[in-house]
Amino acid sequence: MNAPVGHYQYDQIDRNFLQSRIEEFESQVQRRIDGTLTEDEFKPLRLMNGLYLQLHAYMLRIAIPYGILDSRQMRKLSDIAHRYDRDYGHFTTRQNIQFNWIRLEDTPAILRELADVDMHAIQTSGNCIRNVTSDEFAGAAADELVDPRVHAEILRQWSTLHPEFTFLPRKFKIAISGSPNDRVAARFHDIGILARPGVDGTVFRIFVGGGMGRTPIIGQEIFDAVPEDRLLATLEAIVRVYNAHGRRDNIYKARIKILVQAIGIEAYREAVEAELALMNPDHYRLTPETVAAIRARFAVPELVAPDNASEVLAQQRIADREFDLWVRSNTHEHRASGHIIAVVSMKPAGGIPGDATSVQMKRLADLADVHSFGELRITHLQNVVLGHVRQDRLHDLWLSLREVGLASANVGLIGDIVACPGLDYCALANSRSIPIAQKLGARFGNADLQAEIGALSINISGCINACGHHHAGNIGLLGVDKRGEEFFQITLGGRADQGAAIGSILGPALPEDDTVDAIARIVDCYLGKRTAGETFLDTLSRLGDVPFKDAAYEAV
Amino acid sequence: MKLFDLGARASNFHEQLVPLDELQNFPDARAVLLEAEHDPERLKPFLAHLELVVLRFPIFRDGRPFTQARALREYLGFNGEIRAEGHILPDQAAFLKRCGVDSVVLSEGSDPALWEKQLHRFHEAYQRAVLPEAPLGVGLRVKPN
Amino acid sequence: MKRPTRLSAGEKLVLTANRLLDGQIVWRDAFGQWLPQIRHAETYDAESAELALENAKHNAQRDGVVGVYEVAVQDGSAIEPVSVRERIRAHGPTVHPQFATEA
């Protein structure tokens, strides 16, 4: 098989490292079973290997660095779902996959299987630097300035078992993008990085202190243009200040955003600059040779398409209306002529957002081999991307997707709901998030209706931890507990892109079915009041909350 | 007190361990105890005399002593012994060492063999640390000593 | 640990945990055994639960369970947890009926 495109290719050193890590975990499990390690001691260690104890069983979260995997890895995930879980997996908003029914005693064996295809679960949880996320269209999108994957890989390596930063006050999430259209929610991360070309090579704009959770905060710019050779030094300094000064007395106040808020961005910047002044720049320099060496481990797809590829696609769109509808919502412009980026929606109407059966995973791997150099990407909206599809073969791809029920034409539309696992699986939840997602998905399932409504995101979290990113949803739903009953608080106006905003609460929380009805009335209100070309957010910002509030609560 | 050496520097026993806040009253002190919340910068006036800095982990999850150790080595150029005590796990051995810690105080019932095992578990690391470490293959990787 | 074990009329407490090795949800029966079905669970009133809880926590390592705590239940003909969360734990995720806990 050819080297996989899209992600870093392991060598023997990387593989040896994974083996040592697995042996270490196996010994930790043994110490837990014989009682040498208490549960309190074992918990952070297992979390840093992706293993949670959830509501019904252990849950294993497997890293998909910057969301990119190859078909052989996807087949392995399918196999693990089949043999060790209940035949399905769940793609997460951090571009990872998790399995919900794992046994502790099986975990070392699963990690060995993963290592066979250069995968692991390292730092997918715990108070450390988590799996780095990136643009799902990286290296393919026409609107991209810099391909962020090489630097995402550098960050992955740098943060792996970092000796100083493995016991931070709280989890730490980094996202990196190279496009002016922010598809990584950079301003909602502990550190968000936007790469762009500078006069002398790539420079990085860095935001700190963004985040969702109990206290949603939009990240602030700490540096506008960090040169490449100073990237690691700068990150090292930012995290060092946080490790030394972040709060450790209250887990709700332990994220870097609270520290940045407490001392202010100027003081934080000064503290980082003071660190940098003391650090030996040579020691931390990210040299062009290092970058080149890591870049060399990324295979590049050879993009050749027949001259008439675009015409063929145009013809097929005219001939097949249903296909045309799908192309409108589920594709993105590619940088290479004759190619296109296809997004496979994992949100069938009435289904569970982000779930994939082992059969679907296998099928996706096959389709990636046929259509996209064996490469797949998981998006932070829980969908799957085939990054380099020939335009004249897009219709074939669509037909194949339809056969396995993966051709929903709803990406970026109201049916493309993001929901956390909620009370059905999560030990921290207040309410279930999947059933209401299913109801909303079914309510707005019709493809024509969705196309008419246009761009509109719904995000659902089962508790204030906000894993479903409800603060950033155009419509956000937060599960709250009212005397043992599940209620939902509605927020409007959130967005995660370059215009990042936190949604504002519309009114009192409602029970599940009333919430679904209220959202239907909010959407009707928008359809009635919009002027030509307005999106939901446009109308909302023109009219304000009031008409939507009146509509939402009119019947309650 | 049982000590475990992480690196080449052999640990030395000190009769008297002075808490940071009292250091100015003991100008001859050779050994100081730093709590996790202390800024190592405060040791600056005393560094010339000090032979041992002990960093105390209130709990193994509190990672501040890692940053303290690095600050001592990198920013303050401290060349004496750095020791970790308190609630620490063998699983942290290599992290401690790579941040510049020389020795640990083993808690009651702690197994030195386990520390030894964990100390030499990994033969590859993905970032530079305090210790001089040879590059390993291409890219960022180094070979921990 | 002080938890609000104020029970309404008709409510009792049972003890639950997860099995260490496979994570399976278990409930404690009258003989101190941990079993997957809630119907085997021993019910306690607020006072007797305290002692049982202490005991169960003490033996958690030996018994191979983790995260022992008490759950309020309706003590009718069948034991049924009061909260949605615990009903989901007892019976399985509502969105995957095929994974329901065997009664």
Ligand code: SF4
């Ligand atoms: S938002 Fe809350 S309920 Fe949802 S997955 Fe996160 S912690 Fe669990």
